[in-house]
Amino acid sequence: MKTPRRPPVDRAAALSGPSSDEWRVAHALLTLMHELPLPTGFPQRTELEDEMRTLEIDALRPTQGTHGRREVEKKADAYRAMSEHDLAQSIRDKPVPIVNGPASMCFATDHHHVAAALKLAGIGHVPVIVVADLSSLSESRFWVEMENNHWVHPFDAHGRRMAFRALPQHVWESQEDDFRDLAAAARDAGGYVKTDVPLAEFRWAAFFRRYLPAPTSESEYQALIPKAAALARTELALGLPGFEEASASAASQR
Structure with a gap:
């Protein structure tokens, strides 16, 4: 039996990656990371560069069961109205803190509204800072540590506690509250x-x-x-x- 031929690969499409708008914002963001002073309370630049990296918003696992839809939409509108330079600076000033968890998953511990709004505004990546590496823990021990550090809020839109496994998979999927x-x-x-x-x-x-x-x-x-x-x-x-x-x-x- 003849093996079916694979369709030809569109190399241009495969290498295109993010949209041209996102590339411009990313370039401006990288420039700002080296030119602008750090916000108050951030570590020195050499330390920050070791800890900060960019991550796809799709890869962020939320640790909150709900969000405010109006707040997300308001932020998204503000991002859309910004110049490329101002948008890049705004993104840089609020890196998303994450915890490395089991199965190589990255859990956002704050700035869920920011990440969801940027996704809504057409931005696919955000700068992140790793605040803890709990990847070696079992799933149950991981959630104990997350709760002890106030890094998770497992409650639904009615204020009822939910199982950790019931938390949304993506930041834009949180229940509207x-x-x-x-x-x-x-x-x-x-x-x-x-x-x-x-x-x-x-x-x-x-x-x-x-x-x-x-x-x-x-x-x-x-x-x-x-x-x-x-x-x-x-x-x-x-x-x-x-x-x-x-x-x-x-x-x-x-």
Whole structure:
């Protein structure tokens, strides 16, 4: 029996790789990595270059069960409006922290919204920094370490805990959570201040989910924003990251 011939390989297509737009952004990004000063708190350049590399967004495994769709779309619109230089600088300033896990998988521990928005804007790669190598651990021990370090948030859009294996495969596949959007909107409206506390917005989302009704339309969601910002300034929110005690005291005296 004759072996069927393989179709001819389109070498130009095979070597083309990312789109021309992505190549221009990548080139600008690499230039910026060597020309611009590092953000405050980053290691020195020689150390950073050892730790930072680019990775396909498709290869990032999320460690969060939900995201805010509106926040992702808002960021994607902002990325599309940027010049190539500004876009490359913005990408460079927020490398995605990852943990090397079992089976050579790379787990993103933060900046899920950034990665999802860049994917939506047509960018295929992001700079990453390895914060831990847990690739030698068993799957069960790996997740124990991830949870102990607050690197995973296995909860669905209703605030219910989910199995680690039920987490989405890609950053853009996370469940849409109106309260995760609301947490960001309430912060932007002055309800609380942004902090570096891990998973802070998810804690605020859980807080708002407890005290506010779930919106069933965009108008209901918009109406919840000032209510959420006001609620964040009450003593009910005391202890949450970014809570401002002065604002709460002023609110209680009104």
